[in-house]
Amino acid sequence: MNQEKQIMGETTANVSELIRPENLVYKKPTLLNDNTMHYCPGCSHGVVHKLVAEVLEEMNMGEKAVGIAPVGCAVFAYNYIDIDWQEAAHGRAPALATAVKRLQPDKLVFTYQGDGDLAAIGTAETIHAANRGENITIIFINNGIYGMTGGQMAPTTLEGMKTATCPAGRNVELNGYPLNITNLLKELPGVAYVTRQSVNTAPAVRKTKKALMKAFENSMNKKGCSVVEVVSTCNSGWKMSPEKANEWMIDNMHPAYPLGDLKDI
Numbered sequence: 001m002n003q004e005k006q007i008m009g010e011t012t013a014n015v016s017e018l019i020r021p022e023n024l025v026y027k028k029p030t031l032l033n034d035n036t037m038h039y040c041p042g043c044s045h046g047v048v049h050k051l052v053a054e055v056l057e058e059m060n061m062g063e064k065a066v067g068i069a070p071v072g073c074a075v076f077a078y079n080y081i082d083i084d085w086q087e088a089a090h091g092r093a094p095a096l097a098t099a100v101k102r103l104q105p106d107k108l109v110f111t112y113q114g115d116g117d118l119a120a121i122g123t124a125e126t127i128h129a130a131n132r133g134e135n136i137t138i139i140f141i142n143n144g145i146y147g148m149t150g151g152q153m154a155p156t157t158l159e160g161m162k163t164a165t166c167p168a169g170r171n172v173e174l175n176g177y178p179l180n181i182t183n184l185l186k187e188l189p190g191v192a193y194v195t196r197q198s199v200n201t202a203p204a205v206r207k208t209k210k211a212l213m214k215a216f217e218n219s220m221n222k223k224g225c226s227v228v229e230v231v232s233t234c235n236s237g238w239k240m241s242p243e244k245a246n247e248w249m250i251d252n253m254h255p256a257y258p259l260g261d262l263k264d265i
């Protein structure tokens, strides 16, 4: 017992010696404020928000960044990332981003959209902004569902996947095929970079961070439009625990939306 106490005492002393500013490998980005996020536990939005804040801080672009917020769960992104934001009506984020970037070309302009916002009501704005080669970054959170409004079917909903509006599963004869919109976007000449990532593991988070950095750099270097898709979970909409939702995503979403770079010029 005494020996145990001694070991524990030594360990505690060692730990307090280790926790020094020079030894820290992680800190919260200063551009991520202290507001409590409204996202469900297990949701991918919060992780991507943190990455956006981290990348902008590392690029020293906090003062120059303008985010365009969507409708959907991420509508309140402006409450968490401490940069300038504009709110766009459903799907109009790429059109608004076009205006902001053209009027203020020295700004780093990005949209942050879910699949309902980007690939349903916003299909036209997304395709045309990308095709015009606007020097913006489109961040696309693909959770295969309308999260905020109760888990309805989205264009990206998988075949057979159950949602509030297709409780027996998506039927392609009735509802059409899942829309792989980033595959379409990569074909457009105005698009410089398309990548599909995820944030379910530490290595995946690191890759998404690199992808965001490259996309933001492209936007500042006038390379054209960059698209970062993040294949994500919506455990509330999918009606699964966070853990199960991650497993389901790996087994079902990742084969349908394979991760990796689709275009990089």
Ligand SMILES: Cc1ncc(C[n+]2csc(CCOP(=O)(O)OP(=O)(O)O)c2C)c(N)n1
Residues within 6 Å of the ligand: 071, 072, 073, 074, 089, 090, 113, 114, 115, 116, 117, 118, 141, 143, 145, 146, 147, 148, 149, 154, 234
């Ligand atoms: C112009 C307009 N049409 C419809 C809505 C209703 N609406 C709000 S959020 C949403 C779905 C958003 O889903 P998605 O873009 O996939 O984002 P998620 O909530 O999954 O993050 C809808 C249809 C709205 N707010 N505004």
